[in-house]
Amino acid sequence: MIDRTIACRKDEHLALVCDGSAKSTVCSGFDDYRFEHCAFPETDFAEIDTSVEFLGRKMHMPLIISPITGGGDKSAKINKGLAELANDFNLGFSVGSQRVALEDESLEKSFKIRDYAPNVLLFANIGAVQLNYGYSIDECRRAVDMIDADALILHLNPLQEIFQSEGNTDFSNLLKKIERICSSLEVAVGVKEVGCGISASLAKKICDAGVQIIDIAGAGSVSWPAIESSRSNDVVLRHSSNAFLSWGNPTIECLRSIPKKLGAKIIASGSVKTGVDMAKALALGADICGNASDFLRRIVKSRVECENFVESLILELKAAMFCTGSKNIQALKSAKLVKIN
DSSP states (O other): OOOTHHHHHHHHHHHHHHHOOOBOOSOOSGGGEEEOOOSOOOSOGGGOBOOEEETTEEESSSEEEOOOOOSSHHHHHHHHHHHHHHHHHTOEEEOOOOHHHHHOGGGGGGTOOTTTOTTSOEEEEEEGGGGGTTOOHHHHHHHHHHHTOSEEEEEEOHHHHHHSTTOOOOOTTHHHHHHHHHHHOSSEEEEEESSSOOOHHHHHHHHHTTOOEEEOOOBSSBOHHHHHHHTOOOHHHHHHHGGGTTOSOBHHHHHHHSOTTSSSEEEEESSOOSHHHHHHHHHTTOSEEEEOHHHHHHHTTOHHHHHHHHHHHHHHHHHHHHTTTOSBHHHHTTOOEEEOO
């Protein structure tokens, strides 16, 4: 049976994220580090190169618009606008969970953005937990084919599912199922948290299972327990969610703990809000960075606000590279970071 309430839930999520009140109280950790300033960069600012290659796609800067939405008319407009932006600036883009379209083909159009972004790195996305609720390699392939994606992201959100009235909470024996997906799917498979971070021990387990991309999505930005409790009339659930506003592994902690030679590509997301944050994440081992909420809050206002945001990120990243004597992203990875606290 098609669950038509999923699209409604997605619209509620959009409104609550845009509202900005459902925030984690965890500090992401970026302010605990500073770069050692280089007053003699020995390079021309105009020659600073922010480009990277990821999964065979050349990107103007190491940034992906992280998963946001899909499913309804509002979602379709947001995805179209962000996909066009990603194409114009040569960024990466990931759609939100495609479960709603896998269960109702009439909703596929809100996810089909390849025509608007023919040249970008594009990620499909479904919840890993759905592998315990009837999903298999077939649904994974459908998700990838639906949008002509370069990779599939399986998102992990156990804390969110607990506080979601409609949540799926059977996360048992998922690793073996993820391993089967990795060995069978024709494109790269990634695993992503949604705001509580991925620890070093879990990163090793999922890499051993064949996962090629890890999006750590650390704590420090949106609080999904707060968002889900805001949607609920359950007094106990609403009260209990407050105990988890400070839950999760901070983004910087995740980056510092995951070995750089683990084998998977690392995406740093979770309160990566400036180009300086991006530079710090890259210096700590990330391959690219991700941001969702800042793009969402701007695209619902205007395309110009999104363009200005991207231009600011580019300038900030280039300035951080210039003032660390880093001509390109590879050189930035060796820039010296100093722990403040």
